[in-house]
Amino acid sequence: MTALPPPELVCPAGTPAGLRTAVDAGADTVYCGFQGPTNARNFPGLNFTPKQMAQAVIYAHERDAKVLAAINSFPTAGRTHIWKQAIDDAVECGIDAIIIADIGMARYLAARHPDQRVHLSVQAGASSAEAIRFWCDRFDIKRVVLPRILTVAEIRKVHDEIPCEIEAFVFGNIGMMAEGRCSLTNYVTGSSTNLDGVCSPANHVHYHEDDQGNLTSRLCDVTIDRYAQGENAGYPTICKGRYNVPHKEHYYAFEEPVSLNLTHLLPDLMRAGVTALKIEGRQRSRAYVRAVVSAFRAAVDDYAAGRTPDVSHLLALTEGQRETQGAFRSKTWR
Amino acid sequence: MMTEHDSAPLSDTPRQSLRSNKAAPAFPVPLPLFVLQPLLRHIVTTVAGRHPDLFERLGDSQKKKFLIDARGLPLVLVLQPDGDAPQLHAHNRHCVPPCDVRIAGSFPTLLRMIDGQTDSDALFFSRDLSISGDTEASVALRNAIDDLDTTLAEDVVACFGPLAGPVRAVLDYVSGTGRQRQ
Structure with missing residues (x-):
């Protein structure tokens, strides 16, 4: 080489x-x-x-x-x-x-x-x-x-x-493909990565693990993802969540973790x-x-x-x- | 007060009962934890005295109560990293006080984390580390501890004075570091 x-x-x-x-x-x-x-x-x-x-x-x-x-x-x-x-x-x-x-x-x-x-x-x-x-x-x-x-x-x-x-x-x-222009966090929390310096503010993030070991991550009232027991997790950001969209269920609509x-x-x-x-x-x-x-x-x-x-x-x-x-x-x- | 079985967002209440939601091992006889409490008090006051900058990074989160749940152990620890009066107590699993944050993982995993050997985000991604309750406080604690010049594990070991060497060896063995070095 x-x-x-x-x-x-x-x-x-x-x-x-x-x-x-x-x-x-x-x-x-x-x-x-x-x-x-x-x-x-x-x-x-x-x-x-x-x-x-x-x-x-x-x-x-x-x-x-x-x-x-x-x-x-x-x-x-x-x-x-x-x-x-x-x-x-x-x-x-x-x-x-x-x-x-x-x-x-x-x-x-x-x-x-x-x-x-x-x-x-x-x-x-x-x-x-x-x-x-x-x-x-x-x-x-x-x-x-x-x-x-x-x-x-x-x-x-x-x-x-x-x-x-x-x-x-x-x-x-x-990051998102249109960097510097992401408004997803702002839409959900009122705080902005670009204007307040924070993506998925920690005070709006909630985790809940049930008795079966399934983990749910939320940003405010929006469920971002639900991970089965033992399934690898990602950051609690809107852009990395799985959603039900018209053509697919549990789909990484923006990008994958x-x-x-x-x-x-x-x-x-x-x-x-x-x-x-x-x-x-x-x-x-x-x-x-x-x-x-x-x-x-x-x-x-x-x-x-x-x-x-x-x-x-x-x-x-x-x-x-x-x-x-x-x-x-x-x-x-x- | 909420329990771990409620489905509403955990952080919507100021302080909750955050017991382990894993199947806890059966320990029918309460442990004599009064033997442990003076040692924990010595550790937390010594570490707090050694690192006053820690509390600036913690901000308001120093008033929060952190439940440290080493899975598989018969007891849990409750930490309140208050700069004025830091507290660290052991509790039997069947008698856990209300806390703001629960940090759970296996004992070796938690040891490696406070020893600076492994990244807590990576542990979260792999599901080896579980966080619930006040996420902001848990992030502040992680960042405050990460800015220490030493590691938390080194500080705890130093509290044992002449027994520091053997305690370090035991911690290395439990966390797996000792086996890796062999």
Whole structure:
């Protein structure tokens, strides 16, 4: 196998301890968010205070790793000061780049902090060369995180037509195909992933296991799924539920509870010009971060050295204990 | 008050009876748990004193009562991680007080989880871990514990002072870690 230049491994952290775990496990870069609605993982007990973020940046920089701040939800009218404060705090921390999705916050960054490196979040849904070039021309975006809707061949084509780096998801939760535009949670709970930073807010999630071991998951009054005893479960999100629709019963009407795993496509992504490989999972534990980051560190290094890695053990960490290459391999997925 | 047999959403009531809904082993004679309570009190106060940041992450959830149900054991634990007065008590299975959250799994599974060896979401996906009641509180507890520099298991072991080594060996054996290392 031909040796390939190693890409940057971008890993998640939901807590300071998670960030240290990711760095120690071999992450080149760690992305994380502040407590509150400014990022799409606003879960109880998760995320960083400005002081913790500053300490995390110091820890990472001492070990030649970078830290990215995800400030990638969309501020609503009258609340933009919360997002602006988060941006100011991140810059003050010496963050390596800020990940944004909102055009207003992009303008604020360009005007207030013109020297700050900025990445375009997957939440912005920029999937065409034309859209990405607009962001680069107007806001000097240095890297785009591509939505999970493109094949590797399409990524290569986009790469050839844009002036910025590409970051691609390679492992973890596979989001809705129109990222940044999901309103399912908002419809059911009144809270929004994009506006309040939370998908399936925990205070609206209910689990019930009956005497026979059947598990029912609900979001508010909506039954998302019912798992038979011993059947693998998924996250309690509307998009992963089974429903009765006109042509089918108990049907995954939106998408199935599977995880993205592009281990075997890594060489293709690297040849397509992808600069950074992103692992999803800021809401996951340190045990997950340690296992997945270590595995991908070894895989990236193996491919770079011309070896074929073994990452079969990652299946145990996937949602529903199932994995997919999603749209990256073929548009026939789903 | 609701029981585990009610079908309405569990979190709609502030505090419920969340007993194990698995077939519990028969233990006709109540265990002499008074022997265990001082040790549990020592553990919870020591861990709380060592990690004051834990309570900031817990927020309002520190007032909640967590039923920790290690399936197969004759007793259950009830934790109230209150920063001002943390509580950890053992109860016989037939005499469980009302709780907000129930966290259930086999003893080795729960041990591996608090020892940071395995991911709780993965345990949930595989149905090795069961959560019911106040999901928000359970998520806050998981994230707060996950931010500890040590693991909860290491903290518990340290509470045993000179016996820490043998206690660690027993925990490793029970959780399967010891066998993996051999």
